[in-house]
Amino acid sequence: MSARIAVVGSTNMDLVAYVGVAPRLGETVTGREFRTVPGGKGANQAVAAARAGAEVVFVGAVGNDPFGPELRRTLADAGCDVSRLRTVAGPSGIAHIVVDDEGGNSIIVVPGANAGVTGLDDADRAALAGCDAVLLQLELPVSAAAAAAEAARAAGVATVLTPAPAGELDPALLDLVDLLVPNEHEAAALTGADDPEHALDALLERVPEAVITLGGAGCLYGARSGARTRVPARSVSAVDSTGAGDTFVGALSVARAEGAGPEAALRFATTAAALAVQRVGASTSMPSRAEIDVELAKP
Template identity: 45%
Template sequence: MITVVGSINLDLIATVNRLPGPGETVPGSEFKSAPGGKGANQALAAARAGAQVRMVGAVGKDAFAGEAIAYLRDGGVDLSGVAEMHAATGIALILVGADGENMIAVVPGANGTVVPGDLAKAQFRKGDVVLLQHEIPLSTVDAALDTARQAGAVTLLNTAPFRAEAAGFVGKANYVIANETEFDLYAEALGLPAGERQERMRAFARRTGATVIVTLGGDGVLATTGDDLVHVDALNIKPVDTVGAGDTFCGYLAAGLAAKLDLKEALRRAAAAGSLACLKPGAQPSIPLAAEVDDAIKD
């Protein structure tokens, strides 16, 4: 079982020719809405990878809630741990440029009501995989890491979005997943020795005992347990929309580890899935099925 404790949003997405600068208004060419939130995205990715998944989180009692969990319900994710709160369903406002790059503003809403007491719904057990991110209160993330460890579960923490106050507990996770920018920021916050990123990754892994995984966009993924470095290439693609690529990677990685794949193979499948997610617009609509990943890896 994979349990995802995290955010559930509805994404409001506008496509523009280029991303605006500060104070600038640019014309848009398209608008749509789609389910999102890093927690929900990762839960759906793990389910599409073939894993059994439980979601723990919260939505509002509003018109956005049904749409926000629609893909999760259709994907067979267990939603018994999702509460309905009087706060509004979380919203992400997303601008996507013609080159596929994006800018995102998140209004947490009900996600901010997910508290440590809700972890009883998670029912962590020995051998489970627990996947976490930073779009719910950090006290809940910290408590989930402790509770999961006590239960004998394996923990994956996606350290996004960057929040400096999380530096004190990120090392509790068995697997720490960050993009290049996030890792560099956490390295500074943790006072890791100056040097090349690879050496700082090794230093973090040796200090905490965690496996450190840094996603490199089109350059693939780099991971270390403190000794050897493992590099996995991304697929050679022309991105349409990078929204959700990192979440797809995390969900597929969790599914691979839950299926007892070795680290390099789990990273290879996750990197391929993240690449495929860049070929379609939106976060959850773009997450590939396991069969699509299999075909891409064969090619």
């Protein structure tokens, strides 16, 4: 039986410029390429989970501008249920992204339609109730994430939160989170600890389980039960890291929903992310279940 995942999150059109070296403040550089790529942390996680084998329902909003239909189509084409994706007056969310020759990126997000998703209605809550996990991020208003986490807890559904963009988190929201998945910078911002092991200790005082992603160094998992493991990243040449973290979260959530233990789930997720960083774009880079399984089978 397929994992069932709900994503309450953002949709953005990514406006991506590729450069040799990212510009410093006040500097102008010449880019070599420009692309528009459907993205947004919520949509990225939904596409990643669907491609990794889950049944996915998406809750969010797009604008009535030309980007809106393309963002909706991207989710639908990946196999996501978009019946809870609203179309609202005004622009869709956008993200301005600069990608350098090392595969690193810097991003400016303009919320657009995402800013109007401030809560859930009864149909949204019903869609969440039948799922194995609800994935949340912070590109929607915090009130929407809180409403989704409350609905998930009431229905006995696990909540997975990616605390990005980084910022102070409401303790009431964290009380409803089952698994927190920050990257190392977000973990440091949340805890004040630069060392991932120390940051993980601090996070586990606030949530039952946490995974800190460490880029090319892999990831670190811990639980209040005392379980802890570090899984290395696969050695690959990164082309574009945009969306890699969302690929990780989507794939991790699928593996956990299918019953995989922590280490197996983390290896599945790191493999999916390694495949994604070898391709350009966010949603366009995310691997299929077959690709992940083939890569996992390699020695």
